[in-house]
Every structure is written in structure tokens, then in C-alpha cells.
Amino acid sequence: MAQRAAAAALGLLLVAGVAAARPEIPWVSIPAGQFEMGAEQTPHAPVHPVGVGAFELSATEVTFAQYQACVDAGPCTAPHLEDGRCWVFDGRTWTPGPLPEDFRRPDAPVVCVTWTQARTFADWVGARLPSEAEWEYAARAGEAHRFAGTDADLCRYANLADARLSAQVGGFTTAACDDGHVFTAAVGSYLPNAWGLYDMSGNVAEWVEDTWNPFYTSAPLDGGAWTDGGPGRVTRGGAWSESPMSGEVAARFWDEPELAYDNLGFRLARDPMSAREARRRRRR
Ligand SMILES: [Ca+2]
Numbered sequence: 001m002a003q004r005a006a007a008a009a010l011g012l013l014l015v016a017g018v019a020a021a022r023p024e025i026p027w028v029s030i031p032a033g034q035f036e037m038g039a040e041q042t043p044h045a046p047v048h049p050v051g052v053g054a055f056e057l058s059a060t061e062v063t064f065a066q067y068q069a070c071v072d073a074g075p076c077t078a079p080h081l082e083d084g085r086c087w088v089f090d091g092r093t094w095t096p097g098p099l100p101e102d103f104r105r106p107d108a109p110v111v112c113v114t115w116t117q118a119r120t121f122a123d124w125v126g127a128r129l130p131s132e133a134e135w136e137y138a139a140r141a142g143e144a145h146r147f148a149g150t151d152a153d154l155c156r157y158a159n160l161a162d163a164r165l166s167a168q169v170g171g172f173t174t175a176a177c178d179d180g181h182v183f184t185a186a187v188g189s190y191l192p193n194a195w196g197l198y199d200m201s202g203n204v205a206e207w208v209e210d211t212w213n214p215f216y217t218s219a220p221l222d223g224g225a226w227t228d229g230g231p232g233r234v235t236r237g238g239a240w241s242e243s244p245m246s247g248e249v250a251a252r253f254w255d256e257p258e259l260a261y262d263n264l265g266f267r268l269a270r271d272p273m274s275a276r277e278a279r280r281r282r283r284r
């Protein structure tokens with residue numbers, strides 16, 4: 001009997017162990033390079049040259065399933081789905097939660113997470129948030145498009161406010177085409193950009209590491225995060241609820257790091273294998 005109880009307890013531990021496993025992250029290697037960051041209009045100005053070292057970026061936004069693994073393991077707190085701390089948009093107004101069921105599929109991007117929660121998750125998987133410069137460099141992918149992967153074929157490349165959302169709620173600027181989704185789509189539902197990155201424009205906007213500065217004057221030119229502004233943190237890429245302009249590769253916004261929204265999530269970055277190995281060797 002005692003043996004059976006011990007075996008049952010071990011089984012529970014094993015189940016807990018499986019549940020706590022780190023989720024698979026689909027990494028994309030981003031080559032080092034130089035690019036012109038920004039656009040002519042504020043707050044995306046001035047356009048300035050930035051050199052970015054090689055790094056890796058997750059091909060998709062972090063999903064509910066991936067985030068839940070960190071909640072199950074202990075380090076992460078749950079997304080603010082029911083506690084009235086998530087701002088939810090119905091197409092006309094913003095009100096505090098709860099998050100509608102339509103958003104909660106395991107393969108949908110996690111939303112209702114603060115910048116701090118995004119950082120905690122990134123730490124847990126041995127990653128970090130991308131810098132704003134890394135994010136824009138990767139969204140552009142060496143091309144000159146307005147949006148990640150395209151100039152005009154928006155509804156095949158990005159889930160933004162579209163004709164379908166307009167038909168349902170109306171009242172604001174949307175793409176003229178139907179992109180197939182009123183709210184969030186499963187990550188990777190649209191075409192990727194030239195470097196194989198999905199949803200850089202649209203689906204959910206993404207927290208990055210940088211604090212907010214309203215101009216790029218004196219921004220770092222080496223691809224690193226700009227962390228002496230604030231207290232807001234930069235968000236990038238636009239979302240299902242926002243006009244196409246928000247999804248342009250140069251467009252930048254910000255929010256309070258402890259607020260959570262149903263159109264705001266994140267993706268992950270990390271240094272390339274060679275840099276991670278060198279750090280490990282130094283620690284030994
Ligand atoms: Ca849409």
C-alpha cells in the first residue's frame with residue numbers, strides 16, 4: 001500500500017515535471033547587418049543608421065500554451081484573464097476584462113500580460129525581449145516594404161483591423177480587404193516576411209525591451225535597447241484592433257509596463273549560440 005502511495009506520488013511528480021517542461025520555441029537566426037531605422041514623421045523620426053549584431057528571434061508571438069507552461073512551472077503569474085486588470089476592446093470602447101473565450105485558444109498569442117510578465121517568461125526560457133532596433137531590423141528583413149513582407153497585400157500578410165472587423169463594429173480606419181479574423185488568429189496564420197518571421201505586422205502588438213523616448217535623437221546605434229527613457233515601454237507591430245498604419249515596420253507606440261491589453265503580447269529574442277557558449281565557458 002505504502003509502495004503504491006509512493007508510486008502514485010512519484011507519478012504526480014512526473015506529471016508535474018512534464019507539465020513544467022520548457023516549451024519548444026521556433027527560433028529564426030537573424031544575420032548581422034546595417035539598416036536605416038525609423039521614418040520621417042514623429043515619433044518614428046529621425047531616420048538613422050543602426051548596426052545590429054547576429055541574434056535569434058522567435059518566428060511567432062508567444063502563445064497561450066507556451067506561456068501556460070511557465071505558469072504551471074511556477075515562475076510566471078497567470079495572464080490577467082478574469083481579474084479585471086486586462087483592458088478589452090469590443091471595437092468601440094475599452095473596458096477592464098474578462099477576456100472573451102474567442103481569444104483563449106492554446107495556439108493564439110498570449111495577451112493580457114504586462115511587460116514585467118513578458119520579461120519573466122523570457123527569463124524562464126533563457127531568452128529576453130528584443131530591442132526595438134532588433135525588432136524593426138527583423139520586421140524589415142532587408143526589404144523596403146511598408147509592412148512586414150508586403151506593401152499592399154496586407155490581408156494575406158497581417159491580421160489588422162480589416163473589412164471584417166469594420167462590418168462587425170465599424171467606426172474607424174481599417175484595411176479595405178477581409179483578412180479572415182475579427183480578433184486574434186492562431187500564430188503563424190498569415191504569410192511570413194522574407195526571413196520567415198510571422199505576424200511582425202499585426203495579430204498582437206509586441207512589448208520590446210526599450211523604454212519610451214518620443215524621438216530617436218541620441219538613440220543607440222548598435223542595436224541595443226534604449227533604457228534611459230520611460231517610464232513607458234515600447235510596443236511594436238500593431239494589432240487586430242488597430243488601423244493598418246499601426247502595422248507599418250517603422251511605427252512605434254508605448255504603454256505603461258504594468259498594464260495589460262487584449263491586443264498586446266510579445267515575442268522572444270536571444271543571442272546566437274556562439275555568444276551563449278562563450279558566456280557559459282566564462283562562468284565555468
Ligand atoms: Ca483582422
Ligand SMILES: [Ca+2]
Pocket residue numbers: 061199200201202203204205206237238
Ligand atoms: Ca505581432
